[in-house]
Amino acid sequence: MNSGIPLEFFLILATIMFFTGIYGFLTRRNLITILMSVELILNSVNINFLAFNRYLFPGKMEGHFFSLFVIAVAAAEAAVAIAIIINIYRRFNTINVETVDEMKY
Amino acid sequence: MEGSQIMFAIFALVIIIFSVFTVTSRKILRAAVSLLFVLIATAGLYFLLNYQFLAAVQITLYAGGIVVLIIFSILLTSQISHKFEAVEWKKSIFSVLASAFGAVVVITTILRHTFEADQAIAAEVNMNLIGKSLLSTGHDGYVLPFEVISILLVAAMIGAIAIAKKGSPHKDLKNNN
Numbered sequence: 001m002n003s004g005i006p007l008e009f010f011l012i013l014a015t016i017m018f019f020t021g022i023y024g025f026l027t028r029r030n031l032i033t034i035l036m037s038v039e040l041i042l043n044s045v046n047i048n049f050l051a052f053n054r055y056l057f058p059g060k061m062e063g064h065f066f067s068l069f070v071i072a073v074a075a076a077e078a079a080v081a082i083a084i085i086i087n088i089y090r091r092f093n094t095i096n097v098e099t100v101d102e103m104k105y
Numbered sequence: 106m107e108g109s110q111i112m113f114a115i116f117a118l119v120i121i122i123f124s125v126f127t128v129t130s131r132k133i134l135r136a137a138v139s140l141l142f143v144l145i146a147t148a149g150l151y152f153l154l155n156y157q158f159l160a161a162v163q164i165t166l167y168a169g170g171i172v173v174l175i176i177f178s179i180l181l182t183s184q185i186s187h188k189f190e191a192v193e194w195k196k197s198i199f200s201v202l203a204s205a206f207g208a209v210v211v212i213t214t215i216l217r218h219t220f221e222a223d224q225a226i227a228a229e230v231n232m233n234l235i236g237k238s239l240l241s242t243g244h245d246g247y248v249l250p251f252e253v254i255s256i257l258l259v260a261a262m263i264g265a266i267a268i269a270k271k272g273s274p275h276k277d278l279k280n281n282n
Binding site for chain 1: 136175196247261265
């Protein structure tokens with residue numbers, strides 16, 4: 001199955017997605033958009049795990065379970081991050097990272 | 106061209122276009138909606154790889170849960186009509202250079218390496234097998250990470266409630282004592 005698509009295509013696609021997320025992480029100044037870039041990065045890593053599992057070790061399931069746990073960690077991370085963002089908004093009335101600098105020395 | 110190749114091309118195109126749109130769009134709600142498209146196309150890739158369970162998890166948890174959470178917090182914290190200022194050209198150029206350099210390094214490494222496939226017969230990943238592996242303590246069992254992840258989820262839930270609770274934390278401490 002899937003012999004029509006080489007493994008490299010999946011890896012290159014995941015690489016492009018990963019570095020698009022890195023670009024967003026570097027340029028964005030709003031906390032929620034930074035969180036969205038992190039989600040992109042996590043997703044591209046999941047694609048890699050599953051492609052490696054299916055193409056190189058088809059008899060095992062490590063990649064499948066690893067991406068399952070990555071998804072669970074991403075969900076927990078998003079919940080806590082959004083709680084923190086809402087708390088920051090309540091205190092500073094903005095979620096721009098350049099204006100939230102009260103603890104900066 | 107086979108059907109699966111055509112589907113892969115479509116998913117790849119959707120993922121690349123909408124992930125670029127996610128990080129460059131100057132309206133925050135549009136960025137969130139294009140993130141949703143990226144996540145759904147990723148679920149399509151999982152279907153192509155024959156991981157039906159994980160594709161379903163991806164759709165329900167990411168597209169159904171996280172994106173809705175993100176859109177909720179956007180509605181709570183931002184003006185929808187507000188447009189971000191354009192990124193300074195200096196920062197933009199340096200970020201593009203950094204990420205393009207990283208992408209070129211990784212892609213050349215991928216293309217120069219030859220991958221050797223395991224000759225094992227492909228195991229069908231069905232619900233029965235997933236449930237048994239998640240709760241078994243044997244050689245292919247994942248019961249320890251499963252328990253750790255449940256503790257993490259409980260801790261994240263309690264932490265999120267405690268952080269987002271109304272009122273200043275100092276006042277609460279005084280009341281409790």
